[in-house]
Amino acid sequence: VFTYSLMIKACCETGSHDRAIELFKEMHRSGVSPNVVTYNTLMDAFGKAGKLEEMEEIYSMMLEHGACKPDVWTQNSIIRSFGRAGRIDKMEQWFQNLTNLGLQPDVVTLNCLMDAYGKEGMFKKMVSVVNYMHKYHYKMNTITYNTLLDAYGRAGEIEQMEQTFHIMKCKSVKPDSVTFCTLLNAYGKKALRNKVKKVWLQLENSDVLPDAAVYNAAMDAYRRAGTITDIESIYQAMIMNRCRPDFFTYNIMNLAYRSQGLDDTAEKLLLQFQENGWSIS
RNA sequence: CAGAUUCUCUCUUGGCA
Numbered sequence: 001v002f003t004y005s006l007m008i009k010a011c012c013e014t015g016s017h018d019r020a021i022e023l024f025k026e027m028h029r030s031g032v033s034p035n036v037v038t039y040n041t042l043m044d045a046f047g048k049a050g051k052l053e054e055m056e057e058i059y060s061m062m063l064e065h066g067a068c069k070p071d072v073w074t075q076n077s078i079i080r081s082f083g084r085a086g087r088i089d090k091m092e093q094w095f096q097n098l099t100n101l102g103l104q105p106d107v108v109t110l111n112c113l114m115d116a117y118g119k120e121g122m123f124k125k126m127v128s129v130v131n132y133m134h135k136y137h138y139k140m141n142t143i144t145y146n147t148l149l150d151a152y153g154r155a156g157e158i159e160q161m162e163q164t165f166h167i168m169k170c171k172s173v174k175p176d177s178v179t180f181c182t183l184l185n186a187y188g189k190k191a192l193r194n195k196v197k198k199v200w201l202q203l204e205n206s207d208v209l210p211d212a213a214v215y216n217a218a219m220d221a222y223r224r225a226g227t228i229t230d231i232e233s234i235y236q237a238m239i240m241n242r243c244r245p246d247f248f249t250y251n252i253m254n255l256a257y258r259s260q261g262l263d264d265t266a267e268k269l270l271l272q273f274q275e276n277g278w279s280i281s
Numbered sequence: 282c283a284g285a286u287u288c289u290c291u292c293u294u295g296g297c298a
Contacts, residue, residue: 106287114288114289144289216292
């Protein structure tokens with residue numbers, strides 16, 4: 001069963017949902033019964049692909065076969081899928097279903113809800129989830145805070161974002177690379193160059209090791225809020241720390257150079273990428 | 282009892298207001 005589940009997951013990750021279904025059927029023929037994880041894996045893949053009706057069909061199959069019951073992971077996948085699609089009504093409906101099944105929402109469930117509300121700008125509802133977490137003594141983790149930070153950041157609510165970040169630090173919840181990415185992104189969009197600088201210093205003084213996404217986020221923040229020199233300093237740091245530039249890096253820098261009319265520098269950048277075999281698409 | 286599945290971040294900005 002583990003093997004089949006993993007194979008199905010692999011197929012889904014390469015986008016071959018049909019093969020995943022084939023495997024699922026083959027599994028039946030070989031007399032191996034799918035378990036919750038198998039169903040969860042399949043459903044999650046369809047959900048991520050935006051095939052929400054198919055996902056619900058698989059859910060019905062799971063119920064009909066009766067061999068296994070949906071668990072919190074099942075519900076979380078479904079909730080996440082509808083949340084990502086902006087189908088708040090369906091998401092809430094499935095959240096209801098979770099409690100109707102006698103299951104307890106976990107932190108992941110609540111993070112999914114908050115992310116969906118945040119992305120839809122439904123801050124009252126998002127905050128009510130935060131209150132729910134306090135009331136029932138859920139432990140807010142790094143992802144919880146990252147989700148909140150991103151919600152406020154996207155909305156341009158810098159005050160709220162900073163307050164949230166402050167609480168995060170007070171509660172000793174460890175920031176990770178996503179946290180810094182999120183902050184850089186928000187400050188960049190608001191053209192707050194000094195804030196971007198401050199975040200970068202905090203990152204350097206933390207034990208978080210920057211990944212390509214963080215370097216990219218910092219460069220993009222400086223593209224909007226800073227100077228070419230700012231961007232290049234991050235780029236140098238990226239290379240010195242042996243972090244491989246990717247196509248985000250290229251696009252950001254290329255855009256920055258072009259917007260300043262530095263077409264020749266942009267050409268050099270292209271050459272450098274080609275020489276090093278760094279992907280630019 | 283443990284092990285496989287679920288949550289957050291970075292370029293690309295068009296259309297309407």
